[in-house]
Amino acid sequence: MPLRKAQAPNPNFIQCKGCKKTLFVADFEANLRVCPNCDHHHRLTWQQRVEVTFDINSFTELDADLYSGDPLQFPEYEEKYLQAQTKSGMKDSLVTGTGTIDGQLISAAIADFHFMGGSMGSVNGEKVARALERGVELQCPVVIFCASGGARMQEGLLSLMQMAKTTAAVDKCRQNGIPYIAVFTDPTMAGVLASYASIADVILAEPKALIGFAGARVSAQAQVLKIPDDFQTAEFVLRSGMLDRIVHRKEMKATLGNLCSILGHRLTAGAKS
Amino acid sequence: MPLRKAQAPNPNFIQCKGCKKTLFVADFEANLRVCPNCDHHHRLTWQQRVEVTFDINSFTELDADLYSGDPLQFPEYEEKYLQAQTKSGMKDSLVTGTGTIDGQLISAAIADFHFMGGSMGSVNGEKVARALERGVELQCPVVIFCASGGARMQEGLLSLMQMAKTTAAVDKCRQNGIPYIAVFTDPTMAGVLASYASIADVILAEPKALIGFAGARVSAQAQVLKIPDDFQTAEFVLRSGMLDRIVHRKEMKATLGNLCSILGHRLTAGAKS
Amino acid sequence: MANSWKEWEKPVLDLEEGVSKLKALADKETDAIKREALETRIEEFEKRIENFLEVRYSRLGPWEQVLLARADPRPYTLDYIQTLFTDFTELDGDRRYGADHAIVAGPARFNGQSVIIVGHQKGRNIQERAQRNFAMAKPEGYRKAIRMFEMAERFRMPVITFIDTPAADPGVESESRGISEAIAASMLKMFELTVPIVSVVIGEGGSGGAIGIAIANRVLMQEHSVYSVIPPEGCAAILWRDPAKKAQAAAALKLTSDSALELGLVEQVLKEPFGGAHRNPAEAAQIVRDAITTHLTELQKLTGEQLRQHRYDRFRAFGHVLGP
Amino acid sequence: MANSWKEWEKPVLDLEEGVSKLKALADKETDAIKREALETRIEEFEKRIENFLEVRYSRLGPWEQVLLARADPRPYTLDYIQTLFTDFTELDGDRRYGADHAIVAGPARFNGQSVIIVGHQKGRNIQERAQRNFAMAKPEGYRKAIRMFEMAERFRMPVITFIDTPAADPGVESESRGISEAIAASMLKMFELTVPIVSVVIGEGGSGGAIGIAIANRVLMQEHSVYSVIPPEGCAAILWRDPAKKAQAAAALKLTSDSALELGLVEQVLKEPFGGAHRNPAEAAQIVRDAITTHLTELQKLTGEQLRQHRYDRFRAFGHVLGP
Ligand SMILES: [Zn+2]
């Protein structure tokens, strides 16, 4: 499944962020932006994620027009926000909608790290909450692709409250027997990890994804303990009991489809649509 | 509160099992069988436990006549069982009944290590289950004093099933909002620890009580890890997050009374009777 | 006294070697009459194997049953998962401390129906045995199981557990992370569920480690599995200060499937192919499949509350208590 | 820029020293007239202290509020527990891994009614600070809190939490035992409860570590407490690569009690005695007591399901979202 071309000095070549090897863009994209040499999973835009995850042309974006109002009049926020919007074509750091995987309806949220580091402010939190609640409304499983540096400082305490708000929405799914699967992509950190991400029914991660509560530097400063080489990688987090599986990008769609259909066996929208 | 005299060569003196010091029996018993020198909490018979725990003359034994029928015809079991009965005056290793603490009705079970190491066979399990269910019937808190080497081998799989049976009875208490407090006394081990004991709402322990899943030798053999000096003591288990408090025998009655009355605030029998 | 199931299976293995040699000869034999004679002998040998197994295995003593229950080539949980289920996705993690591969778990389909599977898993080779800690689960294993039970409840999926462990891990680490609490909490969680639970003892049902995931509405035992409050070696060591008296202990403990059925502690003993499940895994699996299907079908006629009450009543009744 | 609340409290401390000297003189003075003069001066001094505090503390900047919220002598959770509650029994342990004294918890009585208390606890001296990890809870702390919330639910006890932490513990150990999961699971559990929950921010409301136990029906903030998504130092370091810009960050983050009230994120700001709660702990406690009493009384008119829904609605509404 070929992906949209990335921007690069020579549009036919790209350097792998893992092994630094020069790769043919065509091969690289045919391989879902996973390095054929070192298996490094490169970050995806939300559109790329949709392409590799959902049935062709099945994804419909919803809540597309929501944006933040700079509630704290935080210095430089408005400029940065507009800049991010212009650069990415997104309104905020996360896209929600519905799509199908193997014909099965899914309510989805897809974070995009390229928009202000995927940070969670009011809009990000609102859309996550809506994606979860939409699972209840539509009686279908919810899949959320996480990618975030954490809460968005520029919305202050309102950003912190998104941790609570999204958690509340997870509770609604639980109360209503709606399966919720989180996929941790590189990176899944701080406020997002410490709220809706970590309480999914099933948690998958992409290989080597950075996953952690505190920045690695903070942790390193915090104590003189020896830190494992793979600290805050998906592999470390799996060993720590916080993940269900590390899933290669090539297997992700099939794994999600299978889990959604088994766990969502009683849902009216669970049948192939 | 003086206790019944212990049997000793010279009835006026007794040797402390902790510091080996010779103690006046009168002092020792006035001190609730806690060594005034080293604070070692000596094991109590069930009668002694009743004396130091419940309001005077408030304890009524129930289910007193239950005994085991040697269901496996296990070698030497019948003899050992009769011997234990004769020696202790008990029918099996645990006594149940009701009593009051500061006037508040409590359903209680009290294990006595002197009867076949407090081992849990069918009768022990049955009485624990009844004590828990009695809390539901009488709408009063349940307190269980644990003291056991584990399951009683001589009743084979039936003993193992007591782990499940007593756990089921704990579930009944939980379903019905009946507070259940376990007190780990020396020793609380294996099958008892791995069933009803560890899932009490509140878990108290006497100082230095031996508490563990496997015999310390088994554990030592099982791996070459350094074992903490206080391994499998109440202090170690508190550090491991498995206990709520270590409570001195002198404070136990007040602590139990307070907890039962606060947690049991809605129970009809929770009011002073 | 035998120390391995291989000792008394030796004659069978010898006969089987004979059979394959004869078969090789028969394949090469061009003379039709000679080949017929060879084939007759092969049939005879096979009959003798069958007879031997039938006779030998119908009079296995309790200690021999223990050895067979522990035998290396027995099918393990993952073997049954592969044969009886489709779409299994193994899930991992206790969300507390670590990953434990002495217990495997995850959702799958059984006869097309969504279920949750939890089972002890032994290792097939040295590395796997170490990785799976000889199927001795640590607290993490039981807490992963609890997480799966909660998922089963949330999504209304029946639970099927496979029991095959010598014991829960008795190490210092397990103690310090509350192995006792983990086992008890796992039992408690199973009592809370309002979905059907079926447990199958497929090898060693080793004390607390086994019952920690065996709080089912129906507990089934394969013919050559055992279920015991303590390993016979441990029992002999404690009671008679002589681990060598393990065979006596095995007999005294009444740990065979027949005894468990007689004591009323399991609903059904599942026949195994002559010689044990490993001699014909497909046949063994078919028997397990049929049994699970039957019991699950019966249980699914009950409401959630009835299932919960049924589980309570089932275990509440266990025990041999006399007195007024 | 001040680096300690002591800097701007210095004039007060000097005046107070003056007062005690004058009082000592007055005590010894036998001449009635001279004594009266001394007493007049004492009164003048006390008036000046009061005026100074009133003026100075009514125009504290956000950074000064941060310093005051962190001030050593502020009353901590255990101080409020001692003053406002009776029969508190501290309970411990997460039943998973360890004991964490950065959070204290247990049942107690409030106005005679059974409640569960959970709160961060700072240390009063070096040893206690180390033992309590500066009120930075590890996963164990949040899992103990979860256990308490479950107990509150089971026995129908209102929950009162006190918030006073710089942050959750960010160390390697906490990561490896799932500090993120622990915080999220604690919030989730609080959303599940059908008993009233009141949270009071009494000092530092430090990001995830704070909100982990602050999912309440009513959230109250003491006047000089702060509540922030990130410490100002961290914010300055990340946004402006200059931790020294912490005062600007404090202002930008709108972390004061007034701002939180204005943003509609807390129900009430609780006045403190002039100069802060530590200058008159009894008065501060009385204000806290009255507020909790009022809110609890109101909440107890709701049913369990209403309380749960109310908590959902409360947090669901938070956020500043524009668009069609
Ligand atoms: Zn590469």
Ligand SMILES: [Zn+2]
């Ligand atoms: Zn002593």
